[in-house]
Amino acid sequence: MNILILDTIHGGIILGDALRDMGHAVDLVDVYRGDLTCQGSIPGETAISKTYDLLIHPVHLDPANPILRSIACPSITHHEAVRWILHSQIQQNFLQCGFWIEVSGARGKTTTATALASIMQGSGILHSSRGIYRYPEEEYITRMSITPASLIPVKDLLKENEWCIAEISLGFTGLCDIAILTSHEDYQVAAGKLSARTLKHLSALSCKKVLVAPDVSFVHDSVINAGDVARVCGTTCMYSFNGIEGSYENLLLTLEGYRVPLQLATAAALILGYNPEGLQNFPSLPGRMKIEKIDGRMIIDNASTGACLKTTCDAISLLRNSHDENFQYTLIIGQEARAVCENFSDEEIIGVINKEHPNQVILVAGDDRMDTSTISDACKKQTIPITISHSIPEGMHIAKQMPSCPIVVSVKTWR
Numbered sequence: 001m002n003i004l005i006l007d008t009i010h011g012g013i014i015l016g017d018a019l020r021d022m023g024h025a026v027d028l029v030d031v032y033r034g035d036l037t038c039q040g041s042i043p044g045e046t047a048i049s050k051t052y053d054l055l056i057h058p059v060h061l062d063p064a065n066p067i068l069r070s071i072a073c074p075s076i077t078h079h080e081a082v083r084w085i086l087h088s089q090i091q092q093n094f095l096q097c098g099f100w101i102e103v104s105g106a107r108g109k110t111t112t113a114t115a116l117a118s119i120m121q122g123s124g125i126l127h128s129s130r131g132i133y134r135y136p137e138e139e140y141i142t143r144m145s146i147t148p149a150s151l152i153p154v155k156d157l158l159k160e161n162e163w164c165i166a167e168i169s170l171g172f173t174g175l176c177d178i179a180i181l182t183s184h185e186d187y188q189v190a191a192g193k194l195s196a197r198t199l200k201h202l203s204a205l206s207c208k209k210v211l212v213a214p215d216v217s218f219v220h221d222s223v224i225n226a227g228d229v230a231r232v233c234g235t236t237c238m239y240s241f242n243g244i245e246g247s248y249e250n251l252l253l254t255l256e257g258y259r260v261p262l263q264l265a266t267a268a269a270l271i272l273g274y275n276p277e278g279l280q281n282f283p284s285l286p287g288r289m290k291i292e293k294i295d296g297r298m299i300i301d302n303a304s305t306g307a308c309l310k311t312t313c314d315a316i317s318l319l320r321n322s323h324d325e326n327f328q329y330t331l332i333i334g335q336e337a338r339a340v341c342e343n344f345s346d347e348e349i350i351g352v353i354n355k356e357h358p359n360q361v362i363l364v365a366g367d368d369r370m371d372t373s374t375i376s377d378a379c380k381k382q383t384i385p386i387t388i389s390h391s392i393p394e395g396m397h398i399a400k401q402m403p404s405c406p407i408v409v410s411v412k413t414w415r
Contacts, residue, residue, distance in 0.1 A: 001053040006031050006067060008038050010058050011078055011149025016040055018085045018152050027052075031065060047071070056081045059170050059199050062191035079203055082148045083173040086155055098124060098163035099272055102172045104200050105182030107306035108213070108261045109146075109167045111288050112182050115265035117165050119278040124163035127154045129305050129414060130285070145414075148173055170196055171203030178271060179207035180264055184216045185308075211267055213260050230266040230276075232259055237279070241270035248280035255318065257289055257302075257311050287413075289315050297400075298322065302410040303332075303392055309348040312410035316356045319406055330405050331356070332395040334364030335412040343369045344412040350378040352410075360402065361386040362395040364411045 001024050005012045008030040016026045016039070028040045029047050036043065048070045055075040057068060068075070076084075090097060099120075103113045110128045117126040117135050126133045131143040132154060141157065144150040146167040158164055170189065172179045181204060186197035201218060204210050210220045214227030229241040235254060238247040252258035262279055269276035284290040287304035289311070302315040312333065319329060333352060335344040344367075353361060353375075361379050365372045365388050372388055379386040389395040392411050399407045 001025070002051070003027070003054045003056060004029065004047055004050075004052045004067075004071065005081075006055070006057040006061060006065070007078070008035065008041065009033065010060075010145070011147040012056075012058075013038055014149040014152050015056060015078065015081055015085070018089075019081075022085070022088060029067060031061060031067065059194075059203075060189040063193055064191070077171075077203075079148045079168070079171050079173050082151050083175045083206075085152060086173070086175055089152075089155065097158060098122060098161050099178070100163070100176045101165045101178045101180065101268065102176040102207075103165065103167050103180045103182060104169070104171055104203075105180075105213070106185035106187065106196065107308060107311065108182035108257070108264070110304065110306070111258060111261035111285060112180060112264045112268075113165050113167050114285060115261055115279060115282050116268050118282055119265070119269055119274060119276055120163055120165070120272075121274060122161070122163065123159070124165065125154060125157050127151070127164070127166040129167060130287075132157065145169075171200045172207055174203065174206035176207055177209065178268055179204050179210045180268060181210065181212045181216055181218065182261065182264060183213055209271065211264060211271065213264060215260075224267060224271065226260075226263040226267040229270055230263040232263060237262060237266055239266050239270060239276060241267070242273070244270055244273075244275055246275065246277055248277045250280050250282060252282065252284060255289060255314055257306075257314050258284070289318060291318070297404055298406040300406075300408045302408065303413050305412065305414060307335075307344060307410045307412040309351050312352045312408070313356060315408050315410055316352075316358075319408055323406065328359040328402075328405055330360040330362065330399040330402060330407045331358035332362045332364060332389075332392065332399055332407060332409045332411060334366070334395075335370060336364060336366040336391060336414070343367055346371050346374055349375055353378055353382070353384065357382065358384060358408075359405070360384065360399070362398050363388050364390065364392060364395050366390050 003024050004027050006029050008028050019026050026040050027042050029044050052073045058078045103109045113128045132141040146169050148168050189196050209222045211224050212218050230239045232253050235249050266276040290301045292299045300315045
C-alpha cells in the first residue's frame, strides 16, 4: 500500500520504519514543524497532490488540518496503526507474549504501572514516563516517550513469555489483555476541538477487558471498577476477587495520589490471578510526593507529568502534617517546556496559590501557554513574593536561599 503518516514528532518515524519493513511505501509529513529531514518526509502540499491507500494520523491532530480534509482515503490513528503493526510482528515472529497491559489517564499512570510491575510474576518490561525497566531486577534500559508508537521498539525488548506493562498517552491500542483507565479528568486536545477523555473511552471500546478507577464511569462488556474489588480504609486495602481475598497495610494509601493507583494495581493483580499483598512494601516514587531531607530541609517532590491542582494540594497537606501550624514553606510550581499535552493551567496554579497561601512562590515558566503576569498578579494580591525561573534546578537554587525552609516542588514535567 501507499501510506501517508502525519506527525513525525510523536512516533511517526517509528511507524514509517515498521511499515516499510512490512513492504509498504511510506510518506511522512511533519504537520507541526514542517521538518523535511526525516526519511520519506515531504511537504504537506505535495502530499495533498498525491494518492494514498491509507492515511495514519495522531488523535491529537486538529480535525480541520488541510491534509486530513483534502485526502480521500481510509484513515486510522497512530494507536490503531500500532495495533496492526504489533499484531503482524508478533504473528510473523511466532513470539509467545505474556500478559500485555496498557495504562492511560490524565494522572496516576506511572504510579499504577510501577506498582503493578512490582508484584508481577515472572519477568517482563515496564514502559513508563520514568523509563523502560526490566523486571524483576528493575534494571534500567532506556527512556522513550509514551506515545503509542514507542510500543513497537518496546515489544522488541520482550523475550519469550515475558509480560509488558506500558503507559500510553491519549488512549489504548486495543492489543492488551487489560486496559487500565486511571482517572476521569478531561482536557481539550486537537486545537481545543476534541475531548481527551472521549478519545480514551473510544479507544478502550476495542479492548478485551477494561479496569477503571473508582470514580470513573465507563460502559463496556467487560469492565471492572477497582473500587468494587479493592476497598481502602485509612492505611488498609481490603480485596476480594475470583477466590482471592485478603488485605495489606501501606501508609501511602492515605494519599489520593497513591490510593487510587494502588487500588488499580491491586485489582489488576487479582484479575491476572495474583495475590497483591506485596503492595504493602510499595514505596513512594520520585516526582510522586516522595519525601526527602537534604541538609535538614524537608523537600516534597511532586514534579511529574501528573502534577496538577489536586496533587499539589495533597503534597502541601503532607508537608503540613509534618510541621507545626505556623511553619513557612516555598512552593515551586509551573511547567517545563511543553512537557505534556495537558498543561498545568493558569487557573489551577492560581487556585493552589489562593487555597494554600505559600510563603514564597517560584514559578517555573518554561511553557509558552503560561500567562506569568496573571499568576504574578494573583500572588501580589496576597502579598506573596514570586520569582520566575525557567527550570526546576534553577527554581531549587532560588528556594534554597531561604535557610531551612521546607520546599514543595510541583511542576508538570516529563518524568
